[in-house]
Amino acid sequence: MTIAQIVFLVISATTLVASILVVTSRKMVHAALWLVLSLGGVAVLFVLLQASFLAVVQVVIYIGAIAILIIFAVMLTRRMMYDTGSPINRYWWAGALAAVLLFAGLVVMLGQIPSITTQASALPIPEGELLSLLGTALVDVNGYMLPFEVASVLLLAALIGSLVVARPMERKTEEGDKR
Amino acid sequence: MIPLSWYLIVAAAMFCIGIYGVLARKNAVGILMGIELMLAAVILNLVAFWRYLTPARISGQAFAVIVFAVAASEAAVGLALIISIYRRRSTVVADEIDILKW
Numbered sequence: 001m002t003i004a005q006i007v008f009l010v011i012s013a014t015t016l017v018a019s020i021l022v023v024t025s026r027k028m029v030h031a032a033l034w035l036v037l038s039l040g041g042v043a044v045l046f047v048l049l050q051a052s053f054l055a056v057v058q059v060v061i062y063i064g065a066i067a068i069l070i071i072f073a074v075m076l077t078r079r080m081m082y083d084t085g086s087p088i089n090r091y092w093w094a095g096a097l098a099a100v101l102l103f104a105g106l107v108v109m110l111g112q113i114p115s116i117t118t119q120a121s122a123l124p125i126p127e128g129e130l131l132s133l134l135g136t137a138l139v140d141v142n143g144y145m146l147p148f149e150v151a152s153v154l155l156l157a158a159l160i161g162s163l164v165v166a167r168p169m170e171r172k173t174e175e176g177d178k179r
Numbered sequence: 180m181i182p183l184s185w186y187l188i189v190a191a192a193m194f195c196i197g198i199y200g201v202l203a204r205k206n207a208v209g210i211l212m213g214i215e216l217m218l219a220a221v222i223l224n225l226v227a228f229w230r231y232l233t234p235a236r237i238s239g240q241a242f243a244v245i246v247f248a249v250a251a252s253e254a255a256v257g258l259a260l261i262i263s264i265y266r267r268r269s270t271v272v273a274d275e276i277d278i279l280k281w
Contacts, residue, residue, distance in 0.1 A: 023200030095202025103195040151248040158252030162259030
């Protein structure tokens with residue numbers, strides 16, 4: 001067993017334990033903090049996969065933006081954290097059953113694909129700077145320019161949409177009527 | 180070297196944990212956390228396939244970047260909806276948000 005394998009096992013075990021705690025913690029703030037640890041573990045797995053740019057993006061977007069946004073949402077809806085009793089609904093067993101069945105199915109399916117089970121080592125990374133390759137591909141007309149532009153429009157629409165949705169309720173005042 | 184199947188199994192386990200969170204959580208913010216776990220597992224899968232099967236083509240990473248953008252917009256819109264519902268009904272429990280139910 002090589003050092004890379006040991007690192008992988010430790011990191012993935014941490015990630016999975018943190019993921020389980022995300023879905024089982026009673027307090028939502030604790031769940032959000034476990035989510036940070038879990039997503040950080042995924043970032044380390046990206047480093048092991050030699051996708052350094054995606055690891056940085058994972059830390060900046062997932063941990064820096066999404067997890068912080070979730071913590072803000074938990075704190076804005078704080079009153080509901082304690083007085084609801086159990087954090088899981090009465091059909092939790094069905095959810096657990098679905099998750100276990102899906103996992104078993106995926107593992108069985110993975111075992112039957114020969115290119116996955118025999119692919120023991122990664123192919124060599126091509127020569128040249130990966131990051132500039134990715135950057136060129138994202139703005140290349142023959143590459144991924146259209147999905148990239150669509151993604152930026154989607155982000156803008158999501159930004160404006162969430163501003164509109166989360167706007168405070170209009171009060172029945174003169175000012176509100178004029179608007 | 181780490182086999183490809185290890186990454187895929189970790190990603191599958193993370194995805195299934197996320198599914199459990201989505202199906203079993205009462206709190207709507209908890210449901211969103213489950214969705215984030217599922218999306219992170221999907222990105223891990225994409226990057227693992229890129230690294231092991233087609234590292235010469237950059238498509239796997241480009242795909243992962245697009246999924247990142249979708250995940251960010253999903254979190255923003257979802258949390259905005261939750262905060263809006265909380266303002267109007269003072270609850271974030273998914274069972275109690277039943278205006279459209281009859």
